[in-house]
Amino acid sequence: MNELDKKHLELTRVGIEFPTPKGPFCALKDVDLKIAKGEFVSLIGHSGCGKSTVLNIVAGLYQATSGGVLLDNKEVNEPGPERAVVFQNHSLLPWLTAYENVELAVKQVFAKKMNKQEMKEWVNHNLELVHMTHAAHKRPDEISGGMKQRVGIARALAMQPKVLLMDEPFGALDALTRAHLQDSLMEIHAELGNTVIMITHDVDEAVLLSDRIVMMTNGPSATVGEILDVTLPRPRERLALADNPEYNHYRHEVLTFLYEKQRKVENVSTKKASGSKKGKEVA
Amino acid sequence: MSKEATMAKVTALDFKKTLSSDFAKQILTAVLLPFIGLIVFLLLWASTAKNIDTSLGEFPGPAQVYSQAGTLITEHFAEREKAEAFYERQRERNEARMKVDPTYQPKIRDYTGKATFFDQIWTSLYTVMVGFIIASVIAVPIGIACGLSQKTYSAINPLIQIFKPVSPLAWLPLVTMVVSAVYVTDDPMFSKSFLTSALTVTLCCLWPTLINTAVGVSNISQDLVNVSRVLRLSKLAHVFKIVMPSSIPMIFTGLRLSLGIGWMVLIAAEMLAQNPGLGKFVWDEFQNGSSDSLARIMVAVLVIGVIGFMLDRLMLMIQRFVSWDKNAVLR
Ligand SMILES: Nc1ncnc2c1ncn2[C@@H]1O[C@H](COP(=O)(O)OP(=O)(O)OP(=O)(O)O)[C@@H](O)[C@H]1O
Ligand SMILES: [Mg+2]
Numbered sequence: 001m002n003e004l005d006k007k008h009l010e011l012t013r014v015g016i017e018f019p020t021p022k023g024p025f026c027a028l029k030d031v032d033l034k035i036a037k038g039e040f041v042s043l044i045g046h047s048g049c050g051k052s053t054v055l056n057i058v059a060g061l062y063q064a065t066s067g068g069v070l071l072d073n074k075e076v077n078e079p080g081p082e083r084a085v086v087f088q089n090h091s092l093l094p095w096l097t098a099y100e101n102v103e104l105a106v107k108q109v110f111a112k113k114m115n116k117q118e119m120k121e122w123v124n125h126n127l128e129l130v131h132m133t134h135a136a137h138k139r140p141d142e143i144s145g146g147m148k149q150r151v152g153i154a155r156a157l158a159m160q161p162k163v164l165l166m167d168e169p170f171g172a173l174d175a176l177t178r179a180h181l182q183d184s185l186m187e188i189h190a191e192l193g194n195t196v197i198m199i200t201h202d203v204d205e206a207v208l209l210s211d212r213i214v215m216m217t218n219g220p221s222a223t224v225g226e227i228l229d230v231t232l233p234r235p236r237e238r239l240a241l242a243d244n245p246e247y248n249h250y251r252h253e254v255l256t257f258l259y260e261k262q263r264k265v266e267n268v269s270t271k272k273a274s275g276s277k278k279g280k281e282v283a
Numbered sequence: 284m285s286k287e288a289t290m291a292k293v294t295a296l297d298f299k300k301t302l303s304s305d306f307a308k309q310i311l312t313a314v315l316l317p318f319i320g321l322i323v324f325l326l327l328w329a330s331t332a333k334n335i336d337t338s339l340g341e342f343p344g345p346a347q348v349y350s351q352a353g354t355l356i357t358e359h360f361a362e363r364e365k366a367e368a369f370y371e372r373q374r375e376r377n378e379a380r381m382k383v384d385p386t387y388q389p390k391i392r393d394y395t396g397k398a399t400f401f402d403q404i405w406t407s408l409y410t411v412m413v414g415f416i417i418a419s420v421i422a423v424p425i426g427i428a429c430g431l432s433q434k435t436y437s438a439i440n441p442l443i444q445i446f447k448p449v450s451p452l453a454w455l456p457l458v459t460m461v462v463s464a465v466y467v468t469d470d471p472m473f474s475k476s477f478l479t480s481a482l483t484v485t486l487c488c489l490w491p492t493l494i495n496t497a498v499g500v501s502n503i504s505q506d507l508v509n510v511s512r513v514l515r516l517s518k519l520a521h522v523f524k525i526v527m528p529s530s531i532p533m534i535f536t537g538l539r540l541s542l543g544i545g546w547m548v549l550i551a552a553e554m555l556a557q558n559p560g561l562g563k564f565v566w567d568e569f570q571n572g573s574s575d576s577l578a579r580i581m582v583a584v585l586v587i588g589v590i591g592f593m594l595d596r597l598m599l600m601i602q603r604f605v606s607w608d609k610n611a612v613l614r
Contacts, residue, residue, distance in 0.1 A: 061509055079512040091506035095528045095607030104524065108514045139607075159514075 013067035029221040045216030084156035146177035343578035351578040359399040407560030414484025422492035430500020491540035499533025
């Protein structure tokens with residue numbers, strides 16, 4: 001990938017301070033990241049390090065206090081549908097059906113570009129992408145968690161965003177459903193080629209889906225720790241990858257970063273260390 | 284009979300038993316207990332009423348109240364018959380004049396008999412509804428504005444806190460004077476007493492709706508607000524597509540409280556403003572001071588209670604109808 005391509009989305013020295021009763025809290029400092037068009041990037045890091053904050057700044061929901069974000073050389077300073085967000089807890093409007101939720105987005109974004117019939121087709125097309133046509137006329141409280149997340153993705157895709165932002169999209173789902181949705185997401189990404197930034201806690205998910213994994217250091221003043229290029233060929237098969245040495249190498253890299261270089265809770269680790277010492281003595 | 288068959292029969296029987304005991308329980312709570320409560324109340328009422336002597340005679344017991352209710356109904360129908368007879372005579376007279384002189388323009392006069400109890404109920408309902416609707420039309424938008432913007436809320440909050448506890452009786456003289464001063468037309472569409480009563484109701488109905496709407500709107504989930512921001516919904520679309528649907532339950536809580544207060548306020552307002560509704564009925568009976576008066580007032584008391592209850596149920600039905608969450612438990 002040449003350097004020119006990486007100009008699609010640029011975060012330059014992004015920092016943010018939240019005002020708190022105890023004075024300003026510096027959550028992020030000097031976050032630098034360049035993302036190419038069509039790239040799939042995962043953000044991984046310990047809880048509370050500032051992943052959601054990065055995503056919200058890119059979405060325009062938060063304003064960076066220093067540095068800035070450029071999308072196609074235009075500064076990002078407010079939310080907009082070209083940076084669609086899939087929220088962690090789906091955030092569907094509970095009084096609208098799946099179809100109407102997607103329709104709301106389509107009507108808003110394509111008000112002048114499509115006629116009624118085209119809108120209808122576009123809504124249905126996006127529901128089809130996430131395999132939700134059969135439950136299009138059900139309300140969020142009538143469908144399962146995985147289905148809600150699918151509708152959330154359909155709504156985001158229907159905006160035809162330049163960048164798709166996903167905050168732990170599968171975090172609340174069981175392992176089987178998650179695997180299913182990961183496969184769907186890979187298919188969709190292969191087909192549409194959107195630029196994607198996804199936050200995850202799941203190392204396997206990060207390696208399976210990403211072109212690059214951005215590992216963040218612990219806060220406060222969190223920043224980008226390491227970036228791992230994942231060059232596994234696509235399409236990727238989770239079963240075949242399970243005992244692929246390259247795949248395991250990537251996994252190992254991420255795990256090392258998270259659990260050695262950025263070990264989270266100090267007392268737990270010292271306890272463990274002392275426990276292992278005792279074990280040795282007994283042995 | 285095989286063993287399995289017996290088993291099946293036993294379970295079926297058990298099932299029937301539990302079913303019938305459940306049914307009995309339901310009957311007990313839904314019909315029997317309220318009925319017992321009512322009977323006990325009537326007995327207590329009847330026994331204490333006998334021992335209270337007022338200057339208008341004995342305090343009315345259930346029996347007198349029941350008979351007065353009957354009288355009020357007969358009076359109503361008698362009055363209606365009179366009215367019909369009046370219009371019939373008028374029509375006949377006009378026809379007779381037309382026969383003699385075809386160019387004659389028939390005069391139609393309205394019947395001006397006295398208002399019956401049912402006319403008064405109707406007047407009260409109409410007045411409270413007008414007052415309540417005016418209040419809602421004002422309070423819901425202001426409540427939404429307060430919920431959306433902390434600044435608006437800070438600006439309006441002191442006013443709410445000061446005016447909320449004011450009794451309708453304090454407003455009434457002011458409203459009366461303002462209505463007399465401002466509402467001057469030769470051909471009044473509404474009577475002044477009606478306007479005074481309705482506006483007093485409005486002043487007292489505003490606050491619960493306003494406060495509850497503001498609370499409901501300010502508690503919208505941040506996620507839904509973010510969805511609206513990502514979609515770049517306009518202010519208006521944000522209010523109608525996100526804010527209103529998600530705060531419907533709180534808005535209705537406020538509306539129900541307001542209507543309840545409005546109905547109570549109305550009776551007092553009608554007494555003083557002499558709007559020909561239930562309040563005036565109670566007042567007139569009190570001034571009359573006949574031996575039946577107390578029983579007739581008691582009928583009005585019960586009717587006021589029942590109507591208040593029905594108004595609340597009506598609001599509940601409307602809420603069920605507009606609310607998107609059909610599973611929510613509403614009470
Ligand atoms: N609006 C805010 N005001 C003050 N502090 C905030 C705010 N939002 C986030 N923070 C702080 O910033 C830090 C990063 O929060 P963030 O939500 O980005 O973490 P995260 O990496 O997404 O965590 P998780 O994985 O648990 O979702 C946290 O310490 C949090 O307390
Ligand atoms: Mg987060």
